[in-house]
Amino acid sequence: xxxxxxxxxLGLSIASAGLVEDAAKLDVKKVCDVKANGAAKVLxxxxxxxxxxxxxxxxxxxxxxxxxxxxxxxxxxxxxxKKEVVIKYTVKKKxxxxxxxxxxxxxxxxxxxxxxxxxHKEADKTWRLAVPGDGYKF
Amino acid sequence: xxxxxxxSLLLGSFALLSANSFSTQADKDRKALQAYFEKKFADRxxxxxxxxxxxxxxxxxxxxWGIKGDEFRLGSYAFDKGGRAQHDEMMDxxxxxxxxxxxxxxxxxxxxxxxxFPNPAIAGDYPKxxxxxxxxxxxxxxxxxxKDNKQKGWxxxxxxTADLEAYFxxxxxxxxxxxxxxxxxxxxxxxxxxxxxxxxTQRGYLELSCATCHVQGAGQxxxxxxxxxxxxxxxxxxVYRLKWQGLGTLERRIKGCxxxxxxxxxxxxxxxxxxxxxxxxxxxxxxxxxGPDIRK
Numbered sequence: 001x002x003x004x005x006x007x008x009x010l011g012l013s014i015a016s017a018g019l020v021e022d023a024a025k026l027d028v029k030k031v032c033d034v035k036a037n038g039a040a041k042v043l044x045x046x047x048x049x050x051x052x053x054x055x056x057x058x059x060x061x062x063x064x065x066x067x068x069x070x071x072x073x074x075x076x077x078x079x080x081x082k083k084e085v086v087i088k089y090t091v092k093k094k095x096x097x098x099x100x101x102x103x104x105x106x107x108x109x110x111x112x113x114x115x116x117x118x119x120h121k122e123a124d125k126t127w128r129l130a131v132p133g134d135g136y137k138f
Numbered sequence: 139x140x141x142x143x144x145x146s147l148l149l150g151s152f153a154l155l156s157a158n159s160f161s162t163q164a165d166k167d168r169k170a171l172q173a174y175f176e177k178k179f180a181d182r183x184x185x186x187x188x189x190x191x192x193x194x195x196x197x198x199x200x201x202x203w204g205i206k207g208d209e210f211r212l213g214s215y216a217f218d219k220g221g222r223a224q225h226d227e228m229m230d231x232x233x234x235x236x237x238x239x240x241x242x243x244x245x246x247x248x249x250x251x252x253x254x255f256p257n258p259a260i261a262g263d264y265p266k267x268x269x270x271x272x273x274x275x276x277x278x279x280x281x282x283x284x285k286d287n288k289q290k291g292w293x294x295x296x297x298x299t300a301d302l303e304a305y306f307x308x309x310x311x312x313x314x315x316x317x318x319x320x321x322x323x324x325x326x327x328x329x330x331x332x333x334x335x336x337x338x339t340q341r342g343y344l345e346l347s348c349a350t351c352h353v354q355g356a357g358q359x360x361x362x363x364x365x366x367x368x369x370x371x372x373x374x375x376x377v378y379r380l381k382w383q384g385l386g387t388l389e390r391r392i393k394g395c396x397x398x399x400x401x402x403x404x405x406x407x408x409x410x411x412x413x414x415x416x417x418x419x420x421x422x423x424x425x426x427x428x429g430p431d432i433r434k
Binding site for chain 1: 166167169170173177178334335339340343345347349350353354397400402404408410
């Protein structure tokens, strides 16, 4: 029983480290290039990495819109074969709607998902550089 | 008998020693942080190193130099003369007087509150690290006391909690209390270290850390604001903000800043927020409690 538990814990942490490691290896400009890869492929990248960003507490959010809303709206647009992405969200309990061109929204959600994990990993090396008395000299 | 006493004395002093050693790193960090800010704001001569983007006019005329220790509790008003003048004017008729009164009434009338907090002058003693619970901020402690006593409508960010905190802060200030955050176990030291890492980690699509603005950036202008230093940040909460038209806790302020970093903000009451506040609180250790206060 204990062994199983240990194995599953290890398995989980490996899977999680795996996604961060995977993201760290990517060239954001290339994998999120909609012209080169098509919106569906770019969306798949976002779908792969954004849940991990949420789990780690590092999901990006811009102008009141969480990245997971971009993921969802892009997916809906692709399914419906629309070139326009409609995002519904709330700011301070008020309902809002914003529209974006599909290519732009796909690129945005992909770069946000990948970059959040890359940043998370880079932090291990960079954070101490900003600490006075540690890596930050003054 | 004697042996027992000696043994327990030894044990006692050992416990004391090790209690201190858990905070060795944090004490070092705090001293370095203070030294950094005191150097940064020491005099006009250093200004071009530390404030490359500030105008000559601002540095010559708006900045006060030679800021030390306790003065940092005022945030940017410690060195921003214009902001300080406005602040002092508002403090002539503080907009939070009613909140303090209301807090006192809540303290006296809310079932269980007096039992949870026999002494109201404890604003400087939080956050605390509690074995089995982790970090407990003053807002956490108040809200869980209210919940334990089946009281409704207590939030971590504003309202009754903030009013009660205003009463506690005022009582602490009147008694001349100082910020006195304690790290007394391995677990507590680990929580502190995690909070510190998060503070200095770049996050969100803007890729900014709290430190980008409140350590390296302190003193620089962002739109209409002059950025305040981390050292002193926890001394004066809850704060009455003009933008809020009301009082808010440290949790409320941090959620706003976290959102401005371009990240889905962490919830008040999350481990992330608590440990961040633990780190921030320790950085203000030794400064006088000076809440509530006013900010733009």
